[in-house]
Amino acid sequence: MTMPNKHHILSVTVVNKAGVLARLSGLFARRAFNIYSLAVAPTEDERYSRITIVVDVESTPLEQITKQLFKLIDVVKITELDPSDAVERELLLVTAEAPPAVRSQIIELVDVFEGRILNVGHERLTMSLEGHPDKLDDFEELLRPYGIVELQRTGRVALPKIDNSAARLRAVKNA
Amino acid sequence: MDMNGGQALIKALELEGVEVIFGLPGGCILPVYDPLLDSPLRHILVRHEQGAGHMAEGYAHVTGRPGVAMVTSGPAATNIVTPLCDAYMDSIPMVVITGQVPTGAIGTDAFQECDTIGITRSVTKHNELVTSAQDIPRAVREAFHIATTGRPGPVLLDIPKDIVDPKNPNSAMNWHWPTDQEVRDGLPGYKPNMKGHPRKIREAAELILASDRPVIYAGGGILKARAAEALKELAELCDIHVVTTLMARGSFPDDHPLCLGMPGMHGNYSAVTSMQRSDLLIALGSRFDDRITGRVGAFAPEAKIIHVDIDPAELGKVRRPDVPIVGDCRLVIEELIGAIRHLLDGGAAFPERSPWKQTISGWQEKHPLSYKQSEPGDALKPQFVLEQLRDNTPDDCIVASGVGQHQMWTSQYWKFNHPYTWVNSGGLGTMGFAVPAAIGAKVGRPDAMVWAVDGDGCFQMTAQELVTAAAERIPVKIAILNNAYLGMVRQWQEMFYEERYSEVYLSPDLPDYKLWAEAMGCVGMRVEAPEEVESAIQKANEIDDRPVVIEFRTDSSEKVFPMVPAGMSNDDIITDPALGEGFVQ
Numbered sequence: 018m019t020m021p022n023k024h025h026i027l028s029v030t031v032v033n034k035a036g037v038l039a040r041l042s043g044l045f046a047r048r049a050f051n052i053y054s055l056a057v058a059p060t061e062d063e064r065y066s067r068i069t070i071v072v073d074v075e076s077t078p079l080e081q082i083t084k085q086l087f088k089l090i091d092v093v094k095i096t097e098l099d100p101s102d103a104v105e106r107e108l109l110l111v112t113a114e115a116p117p118a119v120r121s122q123i124i125e126l127v128d129v130f131e132g133r134i135l136n137v138g139h140e141r142l143t144m145s146l147e148g149h150p151d152k153l154d155d156f157e158e159l160l161r162p163y164g165i166v167e168l169q170r171t172g173r174v175a176l177p178k179i180d181n182s183a184a185r186l187r188a189v190k191n192a
Numbered sequence: 193m194d195m196n197g198g199q200a201l202i203k204a205l206e207l208e209g210v211e212v213i214f215g216l217p218g219g220c221i222l223p224v225y226d227p228l229l230d231s232p233l234r235h236i237l238v239r240h241e242q243g244a245g246h247m248a249e250g251y252a253h254v255t256g257r258p259g260v261a262m263v264t265s266g267p268a269a270t271n272i273v274t275p276l277c278d279a280y281m282d283s284i285p286m287v288v289i290t291g292q293v294p295t296g297a298i299g300t301d302a303f304q305e306c307d308t309i310g311i312t313r314s315v316t317k318h319n320e321l322v323t324s325a326q327d328i329p330r331a332v333r334e335a336f337h338i339a340t341t342g343r344p345g346p347v348l349l350d351i352p353k354d355i356v357d358p359k360n361p362n363s364a365m366n367w368h369w370p371t372d373q374e375v376r377d378g379l380p381g382y383k384p385n386m387k388g389h390p391r392k393i394r395e396a397a398e399l400i401l402a403s404d405r406p407v408i409y410a411g412g413g414i415l416k417a418r419a420a421e422a423l424k425e426l427a428e429l430c431d432i433h434v435v436t437t438l439m440a441r442g443s444f445p446d447d448h449p450l451c452l453g454m455p456g457m458h459g460n461y462s463a464v465t466s467m468q469r470s471d472l473l474i475a476l477g478s479r480f481d482d483r484i485t486g487r488v489g490a491f492a493p494e495a496k497i498i499h500v501d502i503d504p505a506e507l508g509k510v511r512r513p514d515v516p517i518v519g520d521c522r523l524v525i526e527e528l529i530g531a532i533r534h535l536l537d538g539g540a541a542f543p544e545r546s547p548w549k550q551t552i553s554g555w556q557e558k559h560p561l562s563y564k565q566s567e568p569g570d571a572l573k574p575q576f577v578l579e580q581l582r583d584n585t586p587d588d589c590i591v592a593s594g595v596g597q598h599q600m601w602t603s604q605y606w607k608f609n610h611p612y613t614w615v616n617s618g619g620l621g622t623m624g625f626a627v628p629a630a631i632g633a634k635v636g637r638p639d640a641m642v643w644a645v646d647g648d649g650c651f652q653m654t655a656q657e658l659v660t661a662a663a664e665r666i667p668v669k670i671a672i673l674n675n676a677y678l679g680m681v682r683q684w685q686e687m688f689y690e691e692r693y694s695e696v697y698l699s700p701d702l703p704d705y706k707l708w709a710e711a712m713g714c715v716g717m718r719v720e721a722p723e724e725v726e727s728a729i730q731k732a733n734e735i736d737d738r739p740v741v742i743e744f745r746t747d748s749s750e751k752v753f754p755m756v757p758a759g760m761s762n763d764d765i766i767t768d769p770a771l772g773e774g775f776v777q
């Protein structure tokens with residue numbers, strides 16, 4: 018599960034009400050653009066939610082899509098985050114085969130990545146790991162040979178970095 | 193609790209200044225039809241919900257005010273999807289109210305339930321499922337605000353039965369009419385940008401002053417922004433020719449010496465070629481539609497672009513502008529005029545443009561619109577009928593059209609000298625638009641004469657609304673150009689499918705249009721000879737108490753020219769092969 022090359026992160030502030038996500042995703046679906054990951058949650062202001070969308074498209078169609086998103090009445094603000102200017106985080110949950118013979122190796126791996134063991138069975142372990150999506154990729158890679166039973170990632174959330182956010186942020190819609 | 197939701201809905205419509213609703217009741221919307229009896233609002237009972245939608249559009253086209261339609265849930269909601277999409281494509285302000293099953297039944301496949309919000313999401317500017325009676329006044333205010341501001345468009349409100357039904361406790365509410373400020377606060381993501389950016393306006397003024405071969409490319413946005421006066425002032429100040437797109441016909445008078453008429457696939461040679469050869473296109477409320485540009489890569493290759501639109505998503509969508517300006521067309525044009533005057537006052541001057549103007553008049557002389565008059569005894573030429581209709585109706589006559597050859601001939605041969613006199617389906621190309629849209633137009637402008645030019649194919653799609661017009665005494669006049677074919681499709685099959693005619697023949701006699709018109713309570717006439725055309729039109733003009741339908745039997749083989757075949761460059765414009773240029777595909 019490695020990131021696409023030309024990925025863009027859109028941080029979209031929307032009015033917190035029913036149907037907004039359907040409007041938004043409809044615009045991507047209409048053009049057959051796949052949403053790579055998507056995370057929605059309320060913001061510091063309960064009237065709004067922030068949707069973090071990662072898409073893998075060229076810049077030109079993306080510009081058109083952002084302008085179309087901007088037309089949605091319930092969209093309040095859109096910011097495209099340059100990955101190098103953003104703080105990105107994701108959470109991963111995974112259950113892996115961990116028979117006694119390899120269990121200590123896996124626990125060591127979790128330790129190195131500063132993950133946590135959430136659940137222990139006779140033959141399996143369930144673990145969680147939070148961090149930059151790249152770190153999650155690496156962990157997943159290293160865990161794979163042991164046998165992954167089930168894995169779930171949340172999709173990334175992102176905020177602009179504080180120090181240089183004002184200068185490098187590209188505000189696409191700013192109400 | 194001082195009111196129920198149904199009463200609140202009607203009261204809200206009254207307060208929005210609505211004078212007429214086009215609609216048809218049914219189960220879920222029933223509770224709203226009851227308080228309608230006690231309201232001064234006029235209701236026009238249509239025969240099919242598609243008719244209600246197109247009537248609301250026609251009304252909005254000619255008045256600039258939002259058209260309102262009200263229908264029930266399920267099949268009625270799906271019946272109105274086509275007009276919603278039509279209004280969305282042509283930026284027509286419209287508010288549609290649909291009934292919905294009671295909130296508790298939503299999602300259970302209840303009788304006449306459909307996911308109206310889901311179905312109409314992509315064909316409305318905005319839609320909302322109103323979930324409580326208390327929200328009704330707010331929802332109505334927001335709907336009208338959204339439909340009529342910024343880039344206008346259709347807004348749909350889906351109203352579950354329980355919140356309007358006085359027998360249901362869910363319908364109880366306390367009346368509160370939101371203030372303007374409350375409406376704005378309730379829509380934090382909606383702030384249309386009206387005024388152009390001053391620096392961009394200055395850049396545009398400089399480009400206009402530097403251009404040798406400028407053309408103003410006026411689109412429907414001119415009419416939406418009520419900018420026809422401003423456009424005229426700009427064109428005259430700068431002495432620049434204007435093309436008016438299919439959506440902008442009437443926004444600049446056809447009899448003005450600077451008017452080039454309609455560009456595009458069936459535009460006239462001078463309009464198409466001036467755009468192609470220009471060094472500066474001033475696009476005002478137009479959107480570089482594929483029917484205008486032909487093959488985009490070959491469109492106006494030497495032209496710089498100034499693009500003014502209230503919708504930022506239009507700028508750069510098809511062609512990247514050199515100077516993009518987001519704003520209301522009227523305000524931006526006025527600002528632009530100011531900026532140009534300022535430069536002129538400072539000593540700037542327009543370049544010598546007489547060679548360009550001579551080139552244009554040369555094209556106009558060499559390539560006028562033309563057709564071959566029929567020989568005695570042959571079928572009528574549709575263009576002749578249109579010339580007669582044009583010449584025998586008042587200058588400010590409103591004309592609506594369907595979609596097909598007759599639409600293109602109407603746009604080509606009519607002389608539009610006044611804004612808001614042309615009612616047509618441009619973006620969606622909806623067959624069946626003409627009859628209901630003409631009825632809506634006549635309701636909006638009862639003082640004006642309203643003709644619809646319709647095709648025989650189109651007429652058969654929505655003719656039943658003439659029953660509505662007859663019952664309501666709405667005296668519209670319909671000219672059917674009966675060429676016995678789905679003519680526009682026939683034309684493509686003739687030109688691009690080696691004359692292999694597949695499913696385009698309709699028959700001239702079936703149905704009998706005269707009898708059909710009479711059965712619907714209209715005056716019906718049939719005209720087959722050139723010398724009968726004028727007197728029939730005169731007779732129709734005199735009838736003012738019921739609709740009139742004249743069926744003109746026209747030549748099936750007539751084609752619309754000029755034509756830029758789909759996907760080809762505008763340089764490959766074909767003029768009529770019968771007139772000597774020869775058609776080479």
Ligand SMILES: Cc1ncc(C[n+]2csc(CCOP(=O)(O)OP(=O)(O)O)c2C)c(N)n1
Pocket residue numbers: 594595596597598599621622623646647648649650651673675677678679680681
């Ligand atoms: C609802 C709908 N269905 C199909 C079409 C495709 N279409 C475009 S023009 C046309 C023929 C219209 O026939 P008619 O009304 O007789 O007009 P004519 O071209 O003969 O003047 C058709 C079928 C359309 N535009 N709209």
Ligand SMILES: [Mg+2]
Pocket residue numbers: 647648649673674675676677678679
């Ligand atoms: Mg026909």
